Amino acid sequence: MSVPDQATSGARGRPMDARVDDAIIAATTALLAERGYGALTTAAIARRAGVSTASLYRRWSSKEDLVASACRTIVADYLSPDDTGSLDGDLTVLVRNKITALSGLLGVVLKSLVGQAAHDPAIAAILEREILDVTTAHVAAILERATARGEIGAGYDVSGTADLAIALVTTPLLLRADGPSAVARLVPERIAGQLIAALLRP
Structure with a gap:
């Protein structure tokens, strides 16, 4: 921690x-x-x-x-600085760690804070700064490595990719009745594939 x-x-x-x-x-x-x-x-x-x-x-x-x-702890639990050598590997690790973190206690915490953020600008600002912005920076580093390896071309949308990565995991957390359990059922390789498909779309 x-x-x-x-x-x-x-x-x-x-x-x-x-x-x-x-x-x-x-x-x-x-x-x-x-x-x-x-x-x-x-x-x-x-x-x-x-x-x-x-x-x-x-x-x-x-x-x-x-x-x-x-919130910083929540992010630290699913952001890994390791370079797996491929875009698919990096995104799969990111999503797998995020699923592991949010399918337990930290998922309950995040769900509670998102609810609070709806009417509390201070909490909304904390979530944006400590989770969204940090995750976006991490995704940017993954995409920069992928560009250097020639896996994707320039002109990709960092913010859009980060938003999609977050949404694919947090939507079940926030909108499914069983929240963290719904996150645990997600398949990281499938989500990583969805992210890559979005990146390669003309």
């Missing part, structure tokens, strides 16, 4: 304990899944993590900052 940027050192320059950072993010994620954003409080997070609220606020200044870190 990645440590948020603001959690690297204390007010007097002492290193923060990464185990505390991880415990707080894990508690935030668990409580989001159990109760949703509306019932999430920093006091409840601190209790679940077994730390003081002062310790929490030394690392994150607000509940929104904590949620941003939780």
